[in-house]
Amino acid sequence: MFVAPDPGRVRLRLSARAVLGIGLAVAAAELAGLSLSASITGGLAALLALFTVGDPTVRRQAVTTALLPAVGLPALALATMLHGLPLLRDTAWLAVVFLGVYARRWGPRAHALGIFAFMMFFTTQFLHAVPAQLPELYGAVALALVACSAVRFGAWCIERRTPPPAAPAPLPGRGLARPTTRQAFQATLACGVALAVGQLLSQERWYWAVGTAWWIFVNTASRGETLVRGFRRVVGTVTGIAAGLLIAVPLDGAPGPTAALVAVCVFGIFYTAAPSYSWMMFFVTVMAGLLYGLLGVLHPGLLLLRFEETAVGALGAVIGVALVLPVTTHAATDAWIRRAVRCVHECTTAATRRLAGDTEADPAPLAAELELLLGRVRMSLAPLVHPLSPLRARKARARQVIALLDDCAREVRGLATVAADPDASHDARLAAACWRVEAAVHALESPDRATASAGTGHAAVPRAAAEGRVALPAQRQHPTADAALTHLHGLERALAELAAPLGTSPRAPLVSA
Numbered sequence: 001m002f003v004a005p006d007p008g009r010v011r012l013r014l015s016a017r018a019v020l021g022i023g024l025a026v027a028a029a030e031l032a033g034l035s036l037s038a039s040i041t042g043g044l045a046a047l048l049a050l051f052t053v054g055d056p057t058v059r060r061q062a063v064t065t066a067l068l069p070a071v072g073l074p075a076l077a078l079a080t081m082l083h084g085l086p087l088l089r090d091t092a093w094l095a096v097v098f099l100g101v102y103a104r105r106w107g108p109r110a111h112a113l114g115i116f117a118f119m120m121f122f123t124t125q126f127l128h129a130v131p132a133q134l135p136e137l138y139g140a141v142a143l144a145l146v147a148c149s150a151v152r153f154g155a156w157c158i159e160r161r162t163p164p165p166a167a168p169a170p171l172p173g174r175g176l177a178r179p180t181t182r183q184a185f186q187a188t189l190a191c192g193v194a195l196a197v198g199q200l201l202s203q204e205r206w207y208w209a210v211g212t213a214w215w216i217f218v219n220t221a222s223r224g225e226t227l228v229r230g231f232r233r234v235v236g237t238v239t240g241i242a243a244g245l246l247i248a249v250p251l252d253g254a255p256g257p258t259a260a261l262v263a264v265c266v267f268g269i270f271y272t273a274a275p276s277y278s279w280m281m282f283f284v285t286v287m288a289g290l291l292y293g294l295l296g297v298l299h300p301g302l303l304l305l306r307f308e309e310t311a312v313g314a315l316g317a318v319i320g321v322a323l324v325l326p327v328t329t330h331a332a333t334d335a336w337i338r339r340a341v342r343c344v345h346e347c348t349t350a351a352t353r354r355l356a357g358d359t360e361a362d363p364a365p366l367a368a369e370l371e372l373l374l375g376r377v378r379m380s381l382a383p384l385v386h387p388l389s390p391l392r393a394r395k396a397r398a399r400q401v402i403a404l405l406d407d408c409a410r411e412v413r414g415l416a417t418v419a420a421d422p423d424a425s426h427d428a429r430l431a432a433a434c435w436r437v438e439a440a441v442h443a444l445e446s447p448d449r450a451t452a453s454a455g456t457g458h459a460a461v462p463r464a465a466a467e468g469r470v471a472l473p474a475q476r477q478h479p480t481a482d483a484a485l486t487h488l489h490g491l492e493r494a495l496a497e498l499a500a501p502l503g504t505s506p507r508a509p510l511v512s513a
Contacts, residue, residue: 010158010162011271012271014158015268017050017151017158018050018266018269020151020155021050021148022047022050022148023263024046024147024148025042025045025144025145025148026043028042028144028146029139029140029143029144034136035136036294037129037137038133038139040123040127040291040294040295041123041127041137041141041144042140042141042144043144044123045068045120045140045141046147046148047266049065049068049144049148050148051273052111052116053068054164054167055108055109055112056163057159058160058163061152061153061159062149062153064109064112064113065145065148065149065153066145067109067113068112068113069145070113071114072116072117072120072141073120073138074117075117075120076123076124076134076141078092078121079092079093079120079124080124080131080133080134080137083124083128083130083131092121093121093191093195094191094192096118096121097188097191097210097214098184098187099114100114100118101180101183101187101188102181103180104180105180105181115218118214122207122210124137125207127295167372168373171221171332171336176325179221182324182325183220185324185325186217186324186325187217188320189316189319189323189324190216190217190317190319190320191214191316192316193315193316194212194312194317195209195210197312197315198210198309201308201309202305202309205302205305205306206309208305208306208309208310208313209309209310210313212233212310212312212313212314212316212317213313213314213316213317216229216313216314216317217317219379221332221336222329222331222333222380223321223322223326224332224383224384225329225332225379225382225383226317226318227318227321228382228383228386229317230314231314231388232277232281233277233281233310233314234310234314235278235281236280236281236284237281237306237310239278239282239285240283240285240286240288241303241306241307244288245303247261248261248289248290248293248298249289249293249298249303251290251293253296253298254293255294258293261290262290262291265283265284265290266283266287268283269283285306288306289306329380329383332380333377333380333381333384336373336376336377337380337401339373340373340374340405341444341495341498343369343370343373344370344491345437345438345441346366347366347367347415347416348412348415348434348437348438348441348488348491349438351415351419351434352434354420355419355434363416364416364420366412367409367412367413367416370408370409377405381398381401384397384398397501398501404497404498405494408495408498411490411491411494414487415491433485433488433489433492436488437488440495444498
C-alpha cells in the first residue's frame with residue numbers, strides 16, 4: 001500500500017477525484033430532499049461509476065457512464081418488486097450474476113454494466129428497499145451519475161492528459177473453453193451456494209455472502225487466483241471488522257464524523273485497489289460499518305455476522321472454481337507468460353524494422369502492452385508466490401520468472417526509446433542483435449522452431465554474423481546505436497536465463513510442477 005509505485009501520482013489524483021465526485025453526488029441527493037437510503041444509493045452509484053468504468057478513451061467512458069442506468073434501473077426495479085418473493089428474488093439475482101459475468105466477453109463496457117446491474121440488485125438488499133421507494137432511488141441514481149460525470153468529464157478529467165492503459169485482451173477460447181463462459185457458470189454456482197448457506201446464517205444479511213462470492217470472481221482467471229483473492233478478501237474483512245469495532249461502533253452514526261470517515265474510506269478504496277486487495281477490503285468493511293451506523297442498526301454482533309457471511313461467500317467461490325470447469329493455475333500462467341514472451345518478440349521485431357529505416361514500425365505501443373501483460377502474469381503467479389504457499393521450489397521458480405520478465409520489460413522500454421532515434425538506423429550490429437533476440441524467443445516457444453530458424457538463417461543477417469562468429473562490416477560508432485545494443489544484449493541475456501525456470505517444451509506448462 002505504502003511503497004507501490006504511483007507514476008505521475010495518477011492513483012492519488014483518481015482517489016481525490018473519487019472523494020469529490022461521490023461527495024457531490026451525496027450532497028445533491030441531500031439538497032434534493034431525498035431520504036438517507038436514497039442518498040446512500042446515490043453515493044454507491046457514483047462510486048461504482050467512477051470505479052468500474054475503465055474504457056480506453058474519455059469518449060467511451062462517457063458513453064458507458066450514460067448507459068449505466070439502462071441496466072441499473074431495471075435491476076433496482078426487479079429487486080424491489082421481488083422483495084417479498086424470496087424464491088423468485090433469489091432466482092432473478094442468480095440470473096443477473098450469470099449474465100453479468102458472461103457479458104465480460106464483450107470488453108470493459110459490458111464488464112462495467114454487469115457489475116453495475118449486480119450492485120444495484122445488491123443495494124436494494126442492503127437497504128431493504130420496497131417498490132414505494134423506487135422513484136426516489138431512481139432520482140438518486142440519476143443525480144449521482146450527473147454529479148460524478150460533471151467531475152470526471154468536466155472539472156477534473158485526468159484521463160485527457162493521462163489516458164488509462166487498455167486492458168489486455170482476455171485469453172481466447174470457444175464455447176465452454178472461453179474463460180468468461182466458464183466463469184459465468186462458476187460464479188453462478190458460487191453465488192448460489194453463498195445464497196443458500198448465507199440465508200441459513202441470517203435471513204436479513206445473507207446478501208453479504210453473495211456479494212463476496214461475486215467480487216472474488218472479478219479480474220481472476222484461474223483456480224489459484226480465485227483462492228488467493230478469496231483469502232485476501234477474508235483478511236481485509238477481518239481487519240476491517242476490528243477497525244469497525246474501534247471506530248464505527250463508538251461513533252454510533254454521528255453524522256459529521258461519520259461523513260468524514262466515509263470520505264477517508266472512499267479515498268482508501270480507490271488508492272489501494274490496484275496494489276492491495278486486502279487493504280481495499282479493509283476500507284470497504286469500515287465504510288460498511290459506518291453506513292450501518294448511519295442507518296441505526298450497527299452493533300458488534302452485526303460485524304461478527306459480516307465476517308461469517310464473508311467466509312461463506314469465500315467458501316462458495318472455492319466450491320465454484322473446484323467443481324465447475326476448473327482452470328488450473330498452470331494453464332492460466334502458461335497462457336499469459338507465452339503471450340508476454342510473444343509480445344517481447346513483436347516489440348523486438350518492430351524495433352528491428354524501425355532501426356532498418358521503416359518509419360511505420362513503432363515498438364512503443366507494444367512496450368506498453370507488455371507492461372499490461374506482465375501485470376496479468378504477476379496476478380496469475382500470485383498463488384505460487386504467496387507467503388503461505390508450501391511449494392517452495394515452484395515459488396522460487398515463479399519469483400525468478402517474474403524478475404526476468406521484469407528485466408525484459410525494462411530492456412524493451414529502453415529499446416523502444418532509442419529505436420525512435422533516426423541516427424541509430426541502418427546499423428548491422430543492431431540487426432544481428434535483434435535477430436539473436438528473436439532466436440531466443442523462438443527457443444522458449446519451441447526448440448524445433450528455433451533450430452529450423454537457425455538452420456535457414458535470416459533474411460537480413462547472415463547466420464554466422466548473427467551468432468557473432470564473424471565480424472560485421474565496420475560501422476560508424478554512434479552513442480544511440482550503442483545504447484540500443486546494450487538493451488538488446490540485456491534482453492538476450494534475460495530470455496536465455498528464462499529457459500531454465502520456464503522449460504522449452506511447447507506442450508508443457510512454462511512454470512512446471
